[in-house]
Amino acid sequence: MTGLVVPLLLSLKVAGWATLFAAVLGTAAAFGLAHWRSRWCNFVDSVLTLPLVLPPTVMGYYLLVLFGRRGWLGVWLAHWNIELVFTWQGAVLAATVVAFPLVLKSARAAFEEVDPQLCNAARVLGSSEAAIFFRVVLPLASRGILAGVLLAFARALGEFGATLMIAGNIPGRTQTLSIAIYEAVQAGNDDLANILVLVTSVTCIVVLWLAGHFLPAYGRRGSKR
Amino acid sequence: MTGLVVPLLLSLKVAGWATLFAAVLGTAAAFGLAHWRSRWCNFVDSVLTLPLVLPPTVMGYYLLVLFGRRGWLGVWLAHWNIELVFTWQGAVLAATVVAFPLVLKSARAAFEEVDPQLCNAARVLGSSEAAIFFRVVLPLASRGILAGVLLAFARALGEFGATLMIAGNIPGRTQTLSIAIYEAVQAGNDDLANILVLVTSVTCIVVLWLAGHFLPAYGRRGSKR
Amino acid sequence: DEIVVSAAASLTNAFKDVAKQFEAKHPGTKVLTSFGASDVVLQQIVNGAPADVFASADEKAMDKAVAQKAVDPATRKDFARNGVVLIVPTDSKLGLHDVKDLKRADVKRLTYGNPASVPVGRYTEASLKQVGMWQTVQPKAVLAQNVRQALDYVARGEVDAGFVFGTDAAIMPDKVKVVQALPSPKPVLYPIAVVARKGVNPHAGEFVKFVLSAQGQEILAHYGFKKP
Amino acid sequence: MSVRVHIEHRLLSGQREFRLAVDFQTEQRRLALFGPSGAGKTMTLQSIAGLMRPERGHIALNGTTLFDSERDICLPPRERRLAYLFQDYALFPHLTVAQNIGFGLKPGWANPSRRRLPAAARRWVDAFELGHILESYPWEISGGQKQRVALARALALEPRALLLDEPFAALDTALRRKMRQELAALQRQLEIPMILITHDPDDVAELADEVYEIRAGAIIGTVDPAALALRGDPRVQAAA
Amino acid sequence: MSVRVHIEHRLLSGQREFRLAVDFQTEQRRLALFGPSGAGKTMTLQSIAGLMRPERGHIALNGTTLFDSERDICLPPRERRLAYLFQDYALFPHLTVAQNIGFGLKPGWANPSRRRLPAAARRWVDAFELGHILESYPWEISGGQKQRVALARALALEPRALLLDEPFAALDTALRRKMRQELAALQRQLEIPMILITHDPDDVAELADEVYEIRAGAIIGTVDPAALALRGDPRVQAAA
Ligand SMILES: Nc1ncnc2c1ncn2[C@@H]1O[C@H](COP(=O)(O)OP(=O)(O)OP(=O)(O)O)[C@@H](O)[C@H]1O
Ligand SMILES: Nc1ncnc2c1ncn2[C@@H]1O[C@H](COP(=O)(O)OP(=O)(O)OP(=O)(O)O)[C@@H](O)[C@H]1O
Ligand code: MOO
């Protein structure tokens, strides 16, 4: 039983933090891109999507090279006593990087759908651009952003290639559900694998389902139909 | 040089087909979910998101169990002389399954944003529900759907866990760019790995960038700002 | 106290057992294990993963670790020996009896680990070259990312035959059948060493000693490994 | 010619409840609904068009039952073939003015071409002075232009009846007068029923034979179009 | 009190070009813009409010320069502190009526609470009869209700000037009269300039001291409010 609970809690912790980071960073980047009217905009967008394109293991390898003891970011972080390799914080880093583009793209599409006339309305009512973002744009784009955040959560929960590389596979410390499943499949332990898959699936369904209930009420304008 | 071209073309072929399938199936499923007003709706949505949550290798394992020579779907397909294991078609299957939820979630959010009043306008103008879908809903949701499709393409291009499992790693036949990168990194062949990563990145950036230019023009209503 | 042991995937079952018995003998010490393909583990250690002990499935990976000064060469010891075997699904109707039978046209697909990164693949390549079968076998191959994947393909009947370690074949006696043990030009040896880093963990040396002790060797033997 | 409407509906929004209970029947062809803001005029029109399904009641037009809650009949809007002008226009934002106007004239699953205007639509484009904005998108035109496009789109279809929700509210007096005449001409020519929502006594005077006054969701009686014109306008009272 | 507007702008939509070249200056406090649909009235008002940046020109209000292309001055809309009524209302769909009206009264990064209405807004809620729909969302209210909410939202702010784009178009005669009086009272009380776009001669008669006629993007002259009332209305001509 503890064999299930520990990786489950670890997975939720890692996926939770990663989703939070990906949501904040992805939304901020998307807002920037949606308002930065430049030819380079789509280019930067494509570059930021790369973590999705590279095989996670390769992503993980580069993270390892960058954040390892000999990597220049790793050396820098060591000054602050932050260690990422073989720690759960490393797993959060891996999952964040991989989940980030999912929020970015969804949020950007959502931001660009917001009627600019409504921003104008807020402007003449005296709102600053920051206030407009939080009071008008963000709520109106929330449905699309939420879709991206849920995708990010699912992806973070399932992430394992990059995690395995940078955080390793240490039961009780960095062995998330995904890695445990991988190991069980590799060990030919089909029964354990099936149980773990079931736990992951149920967890994910429950979380996504709950999130579905927090959809903002004004979105229900379709109810007149 | 051919060592690059063959996996590149294979990757594009696999990612292209997978994106096509994921786009059509994901959009259809999303439309169904956006209009099916039931308590089960969010549940089904969560279940359909599962391919994103399970580690790709595990996804591949289940696909193998299902579509392998002894799997019940594999046996059935064998009657029609369709073989998926160790063929590039298998890679398409793997990439499609993994990319599908990305289209689903983005498209669903986009569909739910379409003003139902516009559907009503089309209804009184004599359009059938199918015509409304193609003439009103789809174009208005196209930005969000496109975001999802681009994510799906990137994911399909980067897919390797599930592909490796079901399509295997046969140079010149099922060895996609991602698998070639993985192999190079695993073998400690950093130079080759870097070149392959560069090729993948450039390919992806170019494709995503081009796609950005096909964004529908009416979406530019923000230009008044 | 904790020690972190990074080891080859083929050692998974055996080393978990070793760790448990080591903990029993040294109360208060906790052994954390992390398994992966030898070369993956190597990369992690080279990049400064906080591991204390490295156990690899072949000499090549350990040589690289030494070359990159990731492990202390003075502590390096071979601790186990293994062998490569040719296996087929138990219900195989092809009637293979020898490596040479792989020439036959009705053998369409077979599998082994990718020689570029998987020790078992490197051993397989050397053996097949020795018996002059490499050119024949290579075009029919599906490369596996590690031993266990090769085993899995055979167990599911997706391929007609495959090459794995003897210890892996022993995991699924009901699904795969060993046809032949391959002669190997160089012995299949597993080296172990203490990772070199600031403030070496004093328990690391003790763990290596335990693996080499009579008790450690007994556990490994239980999982099918031979003495080096 | 006959129009028969008897519907009941209840709408909840937060704590607030709005009850619609509209009942009228007439042989007249040109009707107007008249009443204060929020009285239920739009809702009545939407029920007739099939955009809203009332809880109870029946609706019949020239003997054809469009809706009957007891016999569980509810024709889809498509089969009712009515022209409906939305109070907020509901123009398709992804289509040009020409495509918006041609929308109903082009069957099938594809939208009309970006430039070519169907012949049937030409009449309304000319009458409503829309020729120069055919290639513009809805966000590129003015409020009054939007309203005229919406009206042209609705009328181009040769409908079985006209349902118009404040069709001239955003127009200047001159245009309003011209369009009123066009509409009256069309109505004479096609001999179809028309139901009009308006706050303008001139519209009523020129376009309606019978005026129903609606308040808080219920018809409270008919008003004489001429009397309405006088009642509504203090200047005329002064002049008279 | 003085209003000075001199702006030039060019808008392209497909092949079509629209040229705006508006120039007027006055010491009167109550102005009206009058002209056919598509003449450039809304665009002029948007330029004054800072929602559109004209290519050339300057705009000054009571001596304060809001815009000057030569000195590269262009105050952001926020700092102009004007009340603006959008022709299409532009209500926030994610906020209730109460929140919409209170939007400008609540500074900071959070929206006003769902129910509590700021005291400053109460006057307009009462005057425009919006009390019963405070908790409804914009898609749950009628066209005229939307217009009144938009007007209340704009007026609640104690602005430096009023810019109103067809403020009563969707309202019935009785409401219109009442709101016109409210607006006149506010305007007298605050002593601020007001620019009004309307097609209704009654609005002009009651709310404007000076009327500019605008056609095809340019001011073609002023009109006497009283004359306009007579010119616009055939019934009055008949009665007179
Ligand atoms: N979706 C809804 N939910 C709840 N109440 C609604 C909804 N839609 C409209 N209402 C209410 O129903 C009443 C009638 O609305 P309707 O749109 O029919 O008014 P109307 O007579 O057309 O008014 P106007 O002249 O202002 O357009 C209004 O009080 C409105 O607030
Ligand atoms: N974004 C745009 N691009 C190009 N042309 C535009 C754009 N917006 C408006 N126009 C054109 O500019 C002209 C003036 O528009 P404006 O909205 O100011 O008219 P208006 O006087 O307010 O008319 P109405 O009484 O119908 O509201 C119109 O002919 C319109 O088609
Ligand atoms: O034990 Mo290995 O490193 O997968 O051949």
Ligand SMILES: [Mg+2]
């Ligand atoms: Mg209405």
Ligand SMILES: [Mg+2]
């Ligand atoms: Mg206008």
